[in-house]
Amino acid sequence: MSNSSTxxxxxxxxxxxxxxxxxxxxxxxxWRNDPFSRHHFRQAAALFAVFVILxxxxxxxxxxxxxxxxxxxxxxEDFQVERYTLGSLRKLYLAWAVFWVFGLGLGLAGSQRDMxxxxxxxxxxxxxxxxxxxxxVGYGTLLALIPVARHGEMLAPASNTSxxxxxxxxxxxxxxxxxxQLAFYPLTRRGTTLWGDGSVxxxxxxRDSVRRAVAEAxxxxxxxxxxxxxxxxxxxxxxxxxxxxxxxxPALQFVYLSGCDSGQQRNGWLEVFAPAExxxxxxxxxxxxxxxxxxxxxxxxxxxxxxxxxx
Numbered sequence: 001m002s003n004s005s006t007x008x009x010x011x012x013x014x015x016x017x018x019x020x021x022x023x024x025x026x027x028x029x030x031w032r033n034d035p036f037s038r039h040h041f042r043q044a045a046a047l048f049a050v051f052v053i054l055x056x057x058x059x060x061x062x063x064x065x066x067x068x069x070x071x072x073x074x075x076x077e078d079f080q081v082e083r084y085t086l087g088s089l090r091k092l093y094l095a096w097a098v099f100w101v102f103g104l105g106l107g108l109a110g111s112q113r114d115m116x117x118x119x120x121x122x123x124x125x126x127x128x129x130x131x132x133x134x135x136x137v138g139y140g141t142l143l144a145l146i147p148v149a150r151h152g153e154m155l156a157p158a159s160n161t162s163x164x165x166x167x168x169x170x171x172x173x174x175x176x177x178x179x180x181q182l183a184f185y186p187l188t189r190r191g192t193t194l195w196g197d198g199s200v201x202x203x204x205x206x207r208d209s210v211r212r213a214v215a216e217a218x219x220x221x222x223x224x225x226x227x228x229x230x231x232x233x234x235x236x237x238x239x240x241x242x243x244x245x246x247x248x249x250p251a252l253q254f255v256y257l258s259g260c261d262s263g264q265q266r267n268g269w270l271e272v273f274a275p276a277e278x279x280x281x282x283x284x285x286x287x288x289x290x291x292x293x294x295x296x297x298x299x300x301x302x303x304x305x306x307x308x309x310x311x
Contacts, residue, residue, distance in 0.1 A: 006036055006110030014040035014107030018100060022048070023132040023139070039112045043103055045128040046121035047096070052134055054092055061085050066286035073284055145182060152181035155192045156200040163199040165191035165302065166213035170205040170224040170232065177202075183294060184221075190299035191219070194306040206234055214273075215247045219254045219305060221298070223290065226259015226281075240268030252276045253305045256293075260284045 013031060016024070022044050025031050032038040065085065068076040075081065099115060106113055114122075121127060156167075158177060167184050181188070184202060191200040201217075203209040205224045210233075213220045225232040230239035256279045257269065263280030270278050 017044035226262035
């Protein structure tokens, strides 16, 4: 039911709750002293709780899919598990977005109407506090990541194209560069510590960046898609035979190729990069296992390589 007498101050306050600012109530409790604000605070908290549940379900699904992809490829492909599970989750997120827009509209309209299915959730005090606390933690985490991403950019700016450590990535322009600065941060920091300022290069994966990397790097990470043909480039495929015409740094020690099934040509990669250590995958590979390796294995690999090169 819309109430034309509801002030715009209260309507904007209700809108702020749906936009993720309900934690302010923890700092300014009087914001929910009036019935209108209290109603929308509770509904926004309930909506956010549902979003958290969906996101937790997505993470569990991603882990389960990664396990199937690595260990049970037949099930993963034959039953199109990813298509059905992620497709269902997308529909749930879309349904959540419809509720969110509806709540936003009710707040702007000055209405205290209940949204369907939410009253039982919105009447739980533990939920209000819990969702607000999770939002505060999320905002705190994002604020903490800003200087980390900034430091990563300072260590390996986009203008840097020459160094001992080359990290090449392809994302089909789906993510901003700072996302990769965070993803590669432990590697970037360790590489800079060991080889000095300006020694880490983070560039898009293409023929030119590959040519520069193999000519001068001691460590190369190539993060891109792959098949039995090789690693996917913007203009085709990179196979071991393509590297035969490139100058390979004799001091190259380590190469990581993330592409799925590109390890079917493992002997060719070993031959062209010899005597460097090469990691390849002759199966489907998961984003999560590469992320784990980058954060928890790569820094130690860099330390070992630097120690070996200086012994």
